[in-house]
Amino acid sequence: MTEEAHLRRVPRQTRGQQRVARILSAAAQLFAEVGFEAATTNAIAARAETSIGSLYQFFPNKEAILDALSKQYKEELRDLFEHGFHPNPNADMDTMFGMVAQMTAEFYAARPGFQVVFYGSHITEPLAEAADELYQAIIARIDSLMAFHLPDLDPGQRMLSAAISVKTVKSLLPLAVNNDGSINQVILDEIKLLVASYLRARAQQPEVT
């Protein structure tokens, strides 16, 4: 289960340890900027202000850099969830979960490489634009549906709710679709309930400060 060999050679001097840290930091930045594939090892070394030779003295190959980052994030996130909060009799579920979400968001925001490591590689710029354009159209369509069904909702809030609903379905859809292309109806129904509950809450509570 626990395989090591992330590092080809463990740095014994401070110099080496700092270099490894700089390489990891540079890699995280570059992965975030251009994605894993497009981030060349030469570019990583350059950004870390070292030579490719030094990079390969510590890391056996490019993927090992990703693995090392993954391992680091994994430990940090596991630590956050193990020691960051615990059941509190004085707090209700909402407060509790709100805190968890907040801390996770801050953790995520502080780590530029996290996206690539745990969400997969980059989407190209023009493609992202095309997709966004389409999703704006879909959001507008859902917004008009909501305007029909929830006429009392504030227009600004309604648009935000439509956007959240669409993004939720978009983001969670992969969970409900198996590799063979079949649909997991249990999960899909759960996604429907998720959004339905949210919209019901918004319908009853039209505006919030």
Added chain:
Amino acid sequence: MTEEAHLRRVPRQTRGQQRVARILSAAAQLFAEVGFEAATTNAIAARAETSIGSLYQFFPNKEAILDALSKQYKEELRDLFEHGFHPNPNADMDTMFGMVAQMTAEFYAARPGFQVVFYGSHITEPLAEAADELYQAIIARIDSLMAFHLPDLDPGQRMLSAAISVKTVKSLLPLAVNNDGSINQVILDEIKLLVASYLRARAQQPEVT
């Protein structure tokens, strides 16, 4: 805005049109299987049972294939949302939105290349495993939190709800984090409300058939 030039040459004969279709289909499959970068043009041509020469006779470069797929999906999805459903006085919001989600899921499930085109490229196998392992631990942790706060919920349902909650936050987090690493608190709060509403609904309705 609307740039063409997806195709280097427009096929005039049926032969050519079928070839272009086969190339797109093969590309969608390969993109889904190994991701955009790892899908070589030679492999795409081979899968489409044609030659690289023919491929490049129609497509100026590899990205044009992705663009063409993107364009195709975009039109089909736009069509679904424009003509697939409309406001219905006899249906409530939940039913309406459930239908939209269902149809979108089916659309998505039927198109293997959709993931790569609109969600970005692949995550590597070992990395996906590592991430999943971590998320299982987090889900377990949230599950125990829920057990504390919602003692009446059925354990099986509770685990599913924990999983959905965690995946929701994970998936939507990028929306709440700007490129510069700052947090958009309005969106983050909306995500919290989304999950809170869902959990409240589940707390009041412990089991569903």
Added chain:
DNA sequence: ATATAATATGAGCAAATGCTCGTTTTTCAA
């Protein structure tokens, strides 16, 4: 001071891959 281990360097090799181009084959109108 000096020997030895640790670390650093970057030119360049080997392999992978996007893509070209000269040639051949097929289609179809006249």
Added chain:
DNA sequence: TTGAAAAACGAGCATTTGCTCATATTATAT
């Protein structure tokens, strides 16, 4: 039937890129 346009073909070129290795430099123990 024939000629020209369209389509098909695939060996191989050019470029990119992960990575090695021989050599140089720095740290540390004695």
